[in-house]
Amino acid sequence: xxxxxxxxxxxxxxxxxxxxxxxxxxxxxxxxxxxxxxxxxxxxxxxxxxxxxxxxxxxxxxxxxxxxxxxxxxxxxxxxxxxxxxxxxxxxxxxxxxxxxxxxxxxxxxxxxxxxxxxxxxxxxxxxxxxxxxxxxxxxxxxxxxxxxxxxxxxxxxxxxxxxxxxxxxxxxxxxxxxxxxxxxxxxxxxxxxxxxxxxxxxxxxxxxxxx
Numbered sequence: 001x002x003x004x005x006x007x008x009x010x011x012x013x014x015x016x017x018x019x020x021x022x023x024x025x026x027x028x029x030x031x032x033x034x035x036x037x038x039x040x041x042x043x044x045x046x047x048x049x050x051x052x053x054x055x056x057x058x059x060x061x062x063x064x065x066x067x068x069x070x071x072x073x074x075x076x077x078x079x080x081x082x083x084x085x086x087x088x089x090x091x092x093x094x095x096x097x098x099x100x101x102x103x104x105x106x107x108x109x110x111x112x113x114x115x116x117x118x119x120x121x122x123x124x125x126x127x128x129x130x131x132x133x134x135x136x137x138x139x140x141x142x143x144x145x146x147x148x149x150x151x152x153x154x155x156x157x158x159x160x161x162x163x164x165x166x167x168x169x170x171x172x173x174x175x176x177x178x179x180x181x182x183x184x185x186x187x188x189x190x191x192x193x194x195x196x197x198x199x200x201x202x203x204x205x206x207x208x209x210x211x212x
Contacts, residue, residue, distance in 0.1 A: 001031055003038065007058060014063035014136055015071060016044070016052040047110060048072060065113060066131065066138035069097045072108055073117050076101035077128035077139035080118075080153065083146035088170050100125070100141070100149055118153050127182060144179040148186065151194045158194035163201045171202045 010016050018035060022028045035052070038044045045053040051071065053063060069078055076099040084090045098116045102125050108115040127145025130137050141149060151158050176199040183195035 001034055003043065006034070006038070007054075010054065011058075011060050014061045014067060014134075015047070016054070017071070018050045018052070045110075048108065061134070064133045064136050064138065065097055066133060066140065067136035068113070069099050069115050070138040072115055073099065073101050073103050073106060075125070075139075076103070076117060077141055079128070079141035079146050079149040081150065083141040084143070084150070084166075086140055087143045087146070087173055089143060089146075089168055089173065091167055091169060118149075120149075120152075124152070124186060126185075142178075143174050144182050147174070147179065147198060148182055148191055148195065151191055152186070152188070157190065158197050160197065160201065163198065168201070168205070171205050174198070174202055176202060 039046055043055050066078055079100045080098045081094045082098050085094045096114045096116050100120045101117050102122050105119045106117045128139045128141045131140050179195045183191045
């Protein structure tokens with residue numbers, strides 16, 4: 001296959017997945033060799049084995065970071081601080097795209113992008129929704145699950161001081177009933193206590209807002 005023909009086939013794809021590209025081809029070796037050559041020539045940027053971006057001069061569609069995070073390791077969903085930023089629950093921009101996965105943990109650094117993956121048990125892999133940006137679908141934890149995932153992976157007792165350090169804002173987006181139910185689903189006393197403390201923090205925050 002010539003480069004021009006290859007470009008026509010992948011021009012509308014934000015990311016090139018060779019597994020899908022090679023599906024249905026009886027003899028895959030010639031195309032695999034060509035992809036390897038195009039990568040070495042700088043026409044393709046490898047994100048990981050079997051996953052590529054077109055180099056800047058040829059790229060028509062920019063892959064959204066959330067979409068990249070969701071396909072670098074499958075299954076996975078954006079959580080922890082990055083999800084809190086997405087939901088506008090914290091004021092800071094978070095440079096690392098942290099995801100939760102049932103696969104092995106890992107970390108990918110590609111230029112300005114840093115994708116970090118935390119392993120979680122299958123029974124705790126829930127509490128996320130799909131989001132679509134530029135026709136690219138990714139998965140992001142809901143506010144309550146992002147908070148509980150943060151407490152779970154930080155491995156520390158949640159305190160009022162810790163919540164103040166997080167600088168939670170727009171707390172009306174957090175459903176305290178759902179937060180409590182999610183915490184119980186983990187079957188971890190520490191997370192149940194954390195959910196209760198977060199609920200108290202939210203109530204206190206909202207009372208202060210009323211007095212302003």
